[in-house]
Amino acid sequence: MRNRLLLSVLALMFIFAAMDLSAAVSRKKYFNKPQLGIWYGPVTPILKTGELLEPDMGVGLFFRYNLPFDSVKLGLDTSYQEYKSKGVNGLTMFPVYMNALYLLPIDLPVRLQGKAGAGMCKLYMEPDGINQWDPMLMVGAEVSFPAGKLANIALRVDYLFIYEEYMNGATQNGHFINAAISLYFNFNL
Amino acid sequence: MNINKYKILLFSAFAMLLFAGCGAEPIFTELSTNRLKIVIKGTLESEDPVTDTFDFTPAVPAASYADDSVDDEKITDQESIDNDFMPSKFMFDISEIKLNGKAIGNYRQVLTIPLNDSEPFFDGKGITLKNDDPGNGSYNTVQLYIRKMIFDGARIYRSTGTVLDFEELAQVIFHEDDVYGFNFNNLQVNSYWDSLHDNASSTIRIYPLEIPIIGGMNYDRSNDETILEIRIVIKNFIKMYEYDYYDEGIFKVCHFYGLSDWLRDVRADESDMGRNIHAVARAYVPGKTGTITRTDVSAANCYVMAIPDTNEELYSITSSGSALRTSVGWADLPVAPVYSGAHIESVLDYYCNYEEYKYSWNDKYDDYTGSDPFTDYIAAWETYEGSVENFRIAPYLTVADGSGNYIFNNVQPGTYYIYYHSAPLNNRELFVGSWNSINSETPVTVP
Numbered sequence: 001m002r003n004r005l006l007l008s009v010l011a012l013m014f015i016f017a018a019m020d021l022s023a024a025v026s027r028k029k030y031f032n033k034p035q036l037g038i039w040y041g042p043v044t045p046i047l048k049t050g051e052l053l054e055p056d057m058g059v060g061l062f063f064r065y066n067l068p069f070d071s072v073k074l075g076l077d078t079s080y081q082e083y084k085s086k087g088v089n090g091l092t093m094f095p096v097y098m099n100a101l102y103l104l105p106i107d108l109p110v111r112l113q114g115k116a117g118a119g120m121c122k123l124y125m126e127p128d129g130i131n132q133w134d135p136m137l138m139v140g141a142e143v144s145f146p147a148g149k150l151a152n153i154a155l156r157v158d159y160l161f162i163y164e165e166y167m168n169g170a171t172q173n174g175h176f177i178n179a180a181i182s183l184y185f186n187f188n189l
Numbered sequence: 190m191n192i193n194k195y196k197i198l199l200f201s202a203f204a205m206l207l208f209a210g211c212g213a214e215p216i217f218t219e220l221s222t223n224r225l226k227i228v229i230k231g232t233l234e235s236e237d238p239v240t241d242t243f244d245f246t247p248a249v250p251a252a253s254y255a256d257d258s259v260d261d262e263k264i265t266d267q268e269s270i271d272n273d274f275m276p277s278k279f280m281f282d283i284s285e286i287k288l289n290g291k292a293i294g295n296y297r298q299v300l301t302i303p304l305n306d307s308e309p310f311f312d313g314k315g316i317t318l319k320n321d322d323p324g325n326g327s328y329n330t331v332q333l334y335i336r337k338m339i340f341d342g343a344r345i346y347r348s349t350g351t352v353l354d355f356e357e358l359a360q361v362i363f364h365e366d367d368v369y370g371f372n373f374n375n376l377q378v379n380s381y382w383d384s385l386h387d388n389a390s391s392t393i394r395i396y397p398l399e400i401p402i403i404g405g406m407n408y409d410r411s412n413d414e415t416i417l418e419i420r421i422v423i424k425n426f427i428k429m430y431e432y433d434y435y436d437e438g439i440f441k442v443c444h445f446y447g448l449s450d451w452l453r454d455v456r457a458d459e460s461d462m463g464r465n466i467h468a469v470a471r472a473y474v475p476g477k478t479g480t481i482t483r484t485d486v487s488a489a490n491c492y493v494m495a496i497p498d499t500n501e502e503l504y505s506i507t508s509s510g511s512a513l514r515t516s517v518g519w520a521d522l523p524v525a526p527v528y529s530g531a532h533i534e535s536v537l538d539y540y541c542n543y544e545e546y547k548y549s550w551n552d553k554y555d556d557y558t559g560s561d562p563f564t565d566y567i568a569a570w571e572t573y574e575g576s577v578e579n580f581r582i583a584p585y586l587t588v589a590d591g592s593g594n595y596i597f598n599n600v601q602p603g604t605y606y607i608y609y610h611s612a613p614l615n616n617r618e619l620f621v622g623s624w625n626s627i628n629s630e631t632p633v634t635v636p
Contacts, residue, residue, distance in 0.1 A: 052220040087321040088292040089220055125216050129324035132212020170215030
């Protein structure tokens with residue numbers, strides 16, 4: 001009986017180790033493929049921007065491509081975000097940015113990535129009718145796992161910084177958190 | 190590797206393209222800034238509101254301010270008429286503000302204002318409303334969505350069969366609380382003229398209250414501040430009215446306070462109070478205004494107005510509102526009684542009133558001499574409406590002193606024509622008859 005128990009524990013340990021080993025191989029494998037995905041989730045103005053606008057839901061689309069360096073990828077991310085205020089002011093955002101994604105060297109069944117990037121954000125403010133592009137920066141993190149050979153599921157959190165203080169008369173910038181669940185697909189390009 | 194370099198370059202070029210063509214308007218700063226300030230006042234005058242005739246002394250019995258639509262018999266029969274006093278406060282509830290139909294504020298704003306000369310609402314300073322900014326552009330009207338307008342002091346009397354006894358103070362819900370008063374907002378529709386139309390059920394006269402911005406407002410974000418001043422004539426414009434109803438078969442009368450029916454006369458037993466809310470708006474940019482200071486002896490002690498055109502006829506009516514209503518003649522038919530429930534007293538009252546109604550109706554119709562009553566009936570009310578619908582309040586209005594001195598401050602740049610009205614204004618009345626021109630040949634130009 002004791003031997004059977006010991007054998008069972010050893011067998012389980014072996015299975016877990018084998019799973020982790022195969023996950024490590026698969027992690028690296030699917031990270032090295034071009035990917036196209038969508039995300040959907042709450043978008044939240046924070047800091048001073050949080051006093052002006054109300055949280056809402058946003059939706060986005062992204063594409064990622066390999067670099068010669070194994071742990072780093074380049075991504076192009078765009079989204080649609082609409083914010084209302086307590087009054088009649090409203091802001092529609094359409095950020096378009098490039099980012100670099102770094103696969104953290106942590107050996108877990110899930111994949112952890114850090115990301116940082118820059119780009120432009122199309123802004124439309126109502127009822128003033130101001131419509132323009134602003135420069136923006138972003139940093140974020142993402143945890144993902146494979147859902148079959150083709151698809152991956154991820155949870156992502158990004159901080160978006162819309163830079164405006166360089167303009168005449170500007171006293172503040174835009175600060176947003178985009179949290180989302182995303183689904184993306186691997187391509188054999 | 191070369192292919193990868195090419196792809197990186199392509200991505201980088203795309204990113205560079207995105208950085209081209211940045212905007213120049215700080216949107217987040219703009220979101221936090223309020224450049225359009227809306228100030229609301231309860232006075233007829235834009236400068237130095239009249240104070241001497243402000244009869245809001247609670248000790249003054251209201252009977253002398255009762256409208257002629259209040260049934261005299263019912264009042265004199267009751268012992269408690271001396272208990273009617275003028276109201277002591279005005280309450281209103283604004284839900285939304287729009288400019289040219291475009292929303293600029295959806296903040297609920299609930300104001301309770303004591304009826305007192307020293308209140309900012311009545312002393313010429315005004316109360317600032319909360320709103321957001323509109324887009325750059327030109328605006329001609331402001332729409333004020335007013336949920337309720339209430340004066341306190343409304344009293345309910347119940348019939349004892351021979352007299353009307355005081356029962357209780359009328360209550361109404363205001364800002365989610367029971368308050369003493371009567372909401373006269375619901376009654377602000379035009380008697381006859383509105384109710385005769387196919388779209389009567391959807392006709393709304395107060396939600397929104399459409400207010401002209403005379404001279405227009407050119408809003409430009411490059412100005413740090415733009416003031417939009419709205420004036421609603423409340424001060425010296427309050428009257429007592431009567432609202433009759435049956436409550437479980439018992440005849441009751443509510444005496445309440447509303448705005449004067451000077452323009453659209455209210456007759457006995459009518460619950461509609463006409464569209465008798467008079468308001469005007471004007472706009473200016475602080476620092477970009479002028480002052481009109483003049484002395485015109487002919488205008489001494491008279492109301493003086495400055496308007497941006499020569500349409501002075503819009504600022505008065507040709508004869509009193511009561512006379513205009515009388516001129517409707519035979520077409521101003523009596524009000525039919527309302528069947529008021531299953532109680533024997535009220536049913537008997539109804540049939541008695543109905544007989545009286547039929548008699549009055551036939552009496553009126555006897556005066557008719559035409560051949561097409563329906564067409565003539567419409568024409569009579571359209572003529573009446575035409576004589577009252579265009580009346581407006583001047584954007585700059587004050588009273589000259591005994592030497593004819595007067596001043597208009599914060600005048601938007603432009604050309605103005607100045608008129609005076611020969612007769613000093615009576616309480617609860619506005620302007621009847623022509624305005625007299627002071628400088629129709631020499632417009633005042635504000636630099």
